[in-house]
Amino acid sequence: MSGFLKLLFRNRLAAVGAVIIGLICLVALATPLLPRADPDVPATADRFQRPFRPGHLLGTDHLGRDLASRLLWGTRLSLAVGVAAALIAGTIGSTIGIVAGYFGGRIDNVIMRGVDMLMAFPYILLALAIVAALGPGLMNALIAVAAVNIPFFARNIRGVTVGLAGREFIDAARLAGKGHTRIILTELLPNVASMIVIAMSTTAGWMILETAGLSFLGLGSQPPVADLGSMLGEARAALITSPHTSVVPGVMIFLIVMSINLLGDGVRNALDPRLRSGALTRPRAVTLVERRGAIPAADQKGLLNIQDLETQFHVGDRVYRAVNAVSLHVNPGEALGIIAESGSGKSVTALSVMGLVASPPGVITGGAVRYEGEDLLAATYRSLREKRGDKVAYIFQDPLSTLHPLFRVGDQLTEAIQAHHKEPDDAARARAVELLKAVRIPNAESRIRNYPHQMSGGMRQRVGIAMALANDPEVIIADEPTTALDVTVQAQILSLLDDLRRERGLAIIFITHDFDVVAQLCERVAVMYAGKIVEEGPTGAILAQPAHPYTRRLMACLPELGGGKRRLAAIPGLPPVVSDLPPGCAFAPRCDKATAACRAGEIPFDGDAAHRVHCLHPEFAPMEVLA
Numbered sequence: 001m002s003g004f005l006k007l008l009f010r011n012r013l014a015a016v017g018a019v020i021i022g023l024i025c026l027v028a029l030a031t032p033l034l035p036r037a038d039p040d041v042p043a044t045a046d047r048f049q050r051p052f053r054p055g056h057l058l059g060t061d062h063l064g065r066d067l068a069s070r071l072l073w074g075t076r077l078s079l080a081v082g083v084a085a086a087l088i089a090g091t092i093g094s095t096i097g098i099v100a101g102y103f104g105g106r107i108d109n110v111i112m113r114g115v116d117m118l119m120a121f122p123y124i125l126l127a128l129a130i131v132a133a134l135g136p137g138l139m140n141a142l143i144a145v146a147a148v149n150i151p152f153f154a155r156n157i158r159g160v161t162v163g164l165a166g167r168e169f170i171d172a173a174r175l176a177g178k179g180h181t182r183i184i185l186t187e188l189l190p191n192v193a194s195m196i197v198i199a200m201s202t203t204a205g206w207m208i209l210e211t212a213g214l215s216f217l218g219l220g221s222q223p224p225v226a227d228l229g230s231m232l233g234e235a236r237a238a239l240i241t242s243p244h245t246s247v248v249p250g251v252m253i254f255l256i257v258m259s260i261n262l263l264g265d266g267v268r269n270a271l272d273p274r275l276r277s278g279a280l281t282r283p284r285a286v287t288l289v290e291r292r293g294a295i296p297a298a299d300q301k302g303l304l305n306i307q308d309l310e311t312q313f314h315v316g317d318r319v320y321r322a323v324n325a326v327s328l329h330v331n332p333g334e335a336l337g338i339i340a341e342s343g344s345g346k347s348v349t350a351l352s353v354m355g356l357v358a359s360p361p362g363v364i365t366g367g368a369v370r371y372e373g374e375d376l377l378a379a380t381y382r383s384l385r386e387k388r389g390d391k392v393a394y395i396f397q398d399p400l401s402t403l404h405p406l407f408r409v410g411d412q413l414t415e416a417i418q419a420h421h422k423e424p425d426d427a428a429r430a431r432a433v434e435l436l437k438a439v440r441i442p443n444a445e446s447r448i449r450n451y452p453h454q455m456s457g458g459m460r461q462r463v464g465i466a467m468a469l470a471n472d473p474e475v476i477i478a479d480e481p482t483t484a485l486d487v488t489v490q491a492q493i494l495s496l497l498d499d500l501r502r503e504r505g506l507a508i509i510f511i512t513h514d515f516d517v518v519a520q521l522c523e524r525v526a527v528m529y530a531g532k533i534v535e536e537g538p539t540g541a542i543l544a545q546p547a548h549p550y551t552r553r554l555m556a557c558l559p560e561l562g563g564g565k566r567r568l569a570a571i572p573g574l575p576p577v578v579s580d581l582p583p584g585c586a587f588a589p590r591c592d593k594a595t596a597a598c599r600a601g602e603i604p605f606d607g608d609a610a611h612r613v614h615c616l617h618p619e620f621a622p623m624e625v626l627a
């Protein structure tokens with residue numbers, strides 16, 4: 001709650017709105033206690049007094065009644081009616097929406113067609129018709145305004161509910177034996193509650209305005225009782241001769257509606273988790289680069305060379321250090337594995353290479369990424385765009401979310417080809433078929449006309465690989481491409497990548513959390529922990545003689561088929577939170593070898609150029625469990 005308020009008041013306009021509407025509400029609540037003249041007693045001798053007369057701060061109206069007093073009581077009434085109408089419309093409309101969205105089918109159809117019928121009438125005409133049928137009066141105006149706003153809530157909330165009702169957690173609740181009422185109350189309602197609050201806060205001002213409109217026409221509050229609308233209505237005749245009688249209620253309506261709308265917008269922004277994380281702000285085309293230190297001098301190692309890369313996420317005043325001083329390189333025709341638990345910064349490292357980390361909140365704060373000697377972090381957007389997909393291509397983990405659901409896979413492949421090479425359509429199509437064959441999709445000629453949902457997970461992943469191969473890149477960065485697949489498909493995809501590496505001299509950076517995959521595909525491997533490389537070397541050496549305690553622990557966690565009985569040792573503790581990394585070795589709190597020096601400062605790289613380890617107490621003894 002305090003987090004919500006903090007977010008809300010960070011928005012200046014919302015804060016201004018909250019202060020104004022808060023003051024108005026306070027005065028409205030305190031009105032009966034204030035020593036003011038009776039608002040409804042006429043004093044014809046004092047008609048149309050100007051403002052700032054003794055006893056009449058805001059002057060008097062056409063019957064000599066004190067305007068300030070009428071304004072206070074009128075505001076009280078208008079606010080009460082508007083808020084009541086919003087609550088009634090919100091409750092009834094949301095209930096209708098939830099029921100329609102949750103049950104779906106015929107119930108949904110009947111309810112929503114009824115709502116559509118209500119919506120088919122012009123808003124204010126419908127309200128007028130309702131008041132005409134019920135007779136004028138503030139209560140009837142309230143009913144009319146609430147009724148015409150019900151469809152708005154019903155439609156909005158139904159839309160959100162339909163999306164939620166098909167989700168797995170609702171199925172799970174059903175399987176757990178919960179009844180419809182309980183599912184609606186405990187599963188659905190908490191999820192749509194913020195939507196309801198948002199809809200109410202943004203429409204309350206509008207409803208106050210509508211009630212005032214009805215009163216202005218004489219259909220709302222009846223004389224002598226005044227609300228803001230009827231005050232305006234009564235002042236109409238004297239608009240030119242005594243403008244203050246209209247200005248006073250007019251300004252009040254303006255202030256109320258304005259401040260409620262500002263506050264409502266703020267509430268929406270603060271409650272919507274997507275807006276809150278900044279995800280709806282459009283990220284830039286290239287990750288923001290703000291290098292603080294000196295740019296490392298170029299070393300000639302490798303085709304793609306990452307030096308001391310630092311990538312951070314700046315969210316509010318927190319800094320998440322996702323990647324810290326990572327150095328890696330890959331040669332043509334070589335496969336480099338990056339292995340780590342999830343959350344260690346593998347994906348962020350990979351995305352930083354081509355400037356694909358979303359900014360905001362991502363910022364590259366240090367280091368260099370060189371492709372054939374060119375510093376990619378200093379490259380122009382144009383030059384990066386030419387290289388993305390053409391020189392350096394990505395394969396992502398989840399092919400269902402990276403393929404466009406509404407286009408045939410053939411069209412998506414053709415587009416990937418034509419983005420970099422001006423080829424005629426049929427040549428590009430032929431190339432697409434060829435690519436699908438290269439990734440061993442059977443019946444490539446007919447599969448090319450499939451939509452992503454018509455393919456299995458393994459096939460979609462192959463399409464993802466085909467797309468990465470479309471422009472014959474020099475480097476492929478594969479971010480856990482086989483994690484979602486079963487082992488047979490995984491083995492096929494690994495051997496496919498391996499063939500491509502041999503045939504085309506492709507350099508592969510393969511990100512995974514699986515030592516088996518690394519052993520099958522990669523010549524070299526780098527182990528990451530909390531955004532740092534802790535150990536790097538030839539795959540054989542690292543698998544046989546892991547030197548860093550973390551690598552050893554990680555490998556001791558692996559069960560081995562036919563490996564006999566042994567205890568699988570879990571690593572105690574949890575990976576550190578990257579917004580709050582300890583000084584020194586990030587693994588020290590979980591390491592049984594850690595000494596005071598480990599927790600003090602920077603840990604240098606140890607070992608020879610081939611097998612390096614970031615540890616003060618490395619072990620170079622073979623590891624029996626895996627040897």
Ligand code: ADP
Pocket residue numbers: 313315320322340341342343344345346347348349361578
């Ligand atoms: P993985 O090794 O599983 O691929 P990632 O590279 O995706 O891990 O994430 C590395 C770290 O960066 C994680 O601790 C994650 O919490 C953090 N992180 C990633 N994206 C964001 C973001 N948009 N805002 C804040 N932190 C993030």
Ligand code: MG
Pocket residue numbers: 343346347348479480
């Ligand atoms: Mg990842």
